[in-house]
Amino acid sequence: MHSTRYIKTTDELERLCDHLATASRLALDTEFVGEESFVPRLELIQVATEQHSAIIDFPALQESTALAPFWEIVRNPQVEKIVHAGRQDLDLFATHAGAIPKPFFDTQIAAAMVGYGAQVAYANLVLRVHGKKLAKAHTFTNWSARPLTSDQLAYALEDVEFLLAIHDHLRARLHKLGRLAWADEEFSRLETAVGDTRREPQERYQRVRGWDSLKPKSAAVLRELAAWRESEARRRNVPRGRVMRDEVLLQLARHPPRSVEELRAVRGLHGSEVDRHGETLLATMQSALALPASAWPDVPKERKVEPESTGMVELLQAVMKAQAAHHEIAPTLLATTADIQALVDARAQGTTPDLPVMRGWRRILLGDLLLQVLNGEVAVKIDPSSGKLAWS
Structure with a gap:
């Protein structure tokens, strides 16, 4: 394979994919920027086999058809994908590849099952398994900035260069302890959790902290407001909080305004949102309030602890x-x-x-x-x- 490890051209990507297509497993990681968009903006994809590791510059290639073979490899059920704390990575791959990459093995989950503690960091795991201390100089790097320095690229590559050896180590420990099937159960749970993040907008209200403190009728209002926010944030490709913060959703659900003037008086609700969507918000709340009790969400009852x-x-x-x-x-x-x-x-x-x-x-x-x-x-x-x- 071509020796280039920083992949920025279609020719380089095609040569990389020719190599990746022969592998039975891949170490995968991503670098992304998530503060300014609804879907985190993918910047780098790190990938490694037993022989080679590489970084794909996603913005340089995202319009290229050369990425199609890479996504096909990621989706290939004959290729095991190795990740660490991979929930966000798997979600991003599902977005761009069109499916959650299966089968996968999450080294953070496996490590918790063999005595390394819950949510062990990748650098900690590398130190304990390999005895190598990784640098942390670029933990807060802005991965959207170009050009990237050689130090930044080396730092990004480290995220996959040890993953396959860690995978070998953890599989051996799991096998010795008779816990391989246990790990598979956990990976299935993670797959379900990743799928839940992509669920219908009407289910997002349950992720608003404090929703279970509402009365069922108010929860119905929250459900419809949260669904509207989900669709609007996706349409504008901005974070949900940029459209409306959770605490504002809860306030509107508890005390639904009846006019645009009352909407403007709600603390934390941007005037620009009222200008653009005031009538829509009022109609959404009135529609929810008109629902019969049978259509209200089930809210956990408050329980007195004896x-x-x-x-x-x-x-x-x-x-x-x-x-x-x-x-x-x-x-x-x-x-x-x-x-x-x-x-x-x-x-x-x-x-x-x-x-x-x-x-x-x-x-x-x-x-x-x-x-x-x-x-x-x-x-x-x-x-x-x-x-x-x-x-x-």
Whole structure:
């Protein structure tokens, strides 16, 4: 293959794709700018095989048909894609390649399953696995600026140059621990999460912090307003907050204005948005308010936490942490506090909730044990010899 590693021309990209097409796996990463647009603006694509690593200058080639073979390789189900903390990367690839690149292996998720801790940084993983300390000089680089320096390109390349070796190391650890199937479950969950970020605008309201504090009728207003904001931000290709901030959406949902004048009095709502879209916003809110109760969203009911419930949650959390330590797995990967609280609440009602901790490998490792503790089938104690939590 041509020795050029910074790919800026169609000829260079074609030669790179000829090489990539022979690989069974690819290390992938991206550099992007996300502050000024609805869809983050892709700047660089870093890619590596066992023999070569390269950087594709996306703006220089995005209008080129030469990218089509690259996207075909990314979509190829026979090629495994290796990423680290890859949710945003996978979403960007799905946007440009037309599909989530499968199969993929996320080294951050795998690392959490074999004792490296939750959300371990790539540089930390390289240091612990390879003993090499990566430079952090360009962490806040503006990747849209051109030309890029040789130091910037070297920094970007490091993001993929160690990924395949880390992949080998983590797969070996997972295999030894019998957790390869567990990792596959987690990658499927990540795939679902990436798909959720691309879901219909009518579902976006649930990502507005505080939506679950609304009454159902107000939540219906928020749902329609959030859908309008989603469509408008996408049309203008600007961040959602540039159209309207979350707190303004919540304010409008709680107290819907009835006139353009009342809209102008809403704190945080730009006058320019009222000028352009005031009538549309009013019509959107009135339409939502006219919906029958059967069309309102289901809002979680506020629940009073009983003192004994709090004690149960704390006990189960202690069991979870002990089990996680014993199996060298990040406890946050097993269950959240909300999951455990839901389990305690459901037990009081004689039901078993459909939670991640009650499915797949999590149920095997922890879920059934938590149920046994709740049902009094297992006694939790302090082992006097080790000083650690134990159960029998």
